[in-house]
Amino acid sequence: MPELPEVHGYKTYIDSTSLHQRIIALDCRDSRLLKQSKSYFETQLINHEFKSTHRIGKYLFVETTSEKVLVIHFGMTGRPNYYKSESDRPKFGHIQLSFENGYHFAFENKRKFGWWDLTDSISNFKADHKLSDDARDLSLENFKVSVSARKTDIKKIIMDQSVAAGVGNWMADEILYQSRIHPTRRVDQMTSEEIESVFDAMKKVIEVAIENDAHYRDFPEDFLMHFRKEGETCFHTGAEIEKIKVGGRTTYFSPEWQKK
Template identity: 30%
Template sequence: MPELPDVEIFRRTLDRHGQGRPVRRTTVAARDLLVDVSPQSLGRLLKNRSLVETRRHGKYLFAGREGGDGWLVLHFGMSGSLEMMERGDAPPETACLVIAFDEGGFAYLSSRRLGMIGWTADPAAFASAHHLGPDALAIGRADFVAALRGHRGAVKCWLMDQERLAGIGNVYSDEILFQAGLHPKHAGSSLDDAQAETIFEAMRRVLEEAVAAEADPARLPDGYLLPQRLEGGRCPRCGQALDTLRACGRNAWYCPHCQAPDEVSG
């Protein structure tokens, strides 16, 4: 599933290649992904208007049209992505939305059609209406520590809860906890300030490094879990075989030696 680093890369790509280019045509191939907007109204909202600003909140991407009076909203679900297109390119088979400029355009792809395409007057109001917590790269240290230490459940579950902290999913929560040296089921309420701050610092570092690596595990620095997060994978620190467990309904990868259980939440 695309997480904050993936969506930040999509945002930067759209910002770099789509900003200031008038929209000439909008084609919706997956009406079921539209929320609070029809294919016809989306086309009217964008036609002959340039996209002049992009924002991201957690896993949501916002593209604002000129005039500052409306924003296209994209959520990428389980398998979505964004692909820029050159003039004459045929839309990929999995394209759910195609926005064409005079020269090229971009396609919103989703093979499993589990994402969302919408429209909002204001990204902050949208985030509030959808009960999104603070963005994981925007939350301050003190707020992060206070919120995490007040959570009685597993730290991994708190990191993945979009109403508490927006942007982190199963993959990057594993990496963050590995870098912090904590078991996925360590109880948030049992953390001291120093441990919570270690998680905060690991979160910032991991997300920033992942963006710099364009969310490619092979390009991450040495010592990262993600390239080994597969069957037969071994800890990049101690060499021990990685293990998995169920947490928050998801399969968590961790090192039993480097992330030995201490205070865990069932």
């Protein structure tokens, strides 16, 4: 699933291809992908332009010249695609905008878990969906305040979008590996220094992932993503990586490196 670094890349892509162009048509092959009616989307988007993009966690907000902000959630397999010829429309480009310059913008969405919505403002959407500040912008003070009110496993907490918007499953595993914290460690039993180490690891993982365009193969050799598989070998200890379930999510960790 696209997480913060991947969505950051999508933001950069849209910024470089699709801003300041008049939209002349919208085609949607599956109305379930639109949170409002197709006609309402047409009213708010056709004859308007994308002005700018903003990201909070896994959500991408596109400000338009209309009164509404387009909200894009990429689900499991969503991604943007900008192209010239209608014949180049991707197989799973279920939503397509056409621009006056002859180019098109498709929302690829193979498994159809992604969606589009329209909102009055980014701040309203953030409040309604209980999103924290984006994890990249989150302060240590706010992180500690959010975490201190919880009494469950640290992995569950850092994946909570009201705590650290943008952190998903692979990022949570990597953050805890980098900070040497066991994924089932209860937060109310952690020291302030341990919580700060998780925060620092979160910032490190985000920046490394963005710097490398979320291409895991380019991450530093001591990153879990290179051996995030049951039975693989921990970079630091040589012990086998284990797999468990935490909060219903498949979780990989090194039992020797991340001792409970």
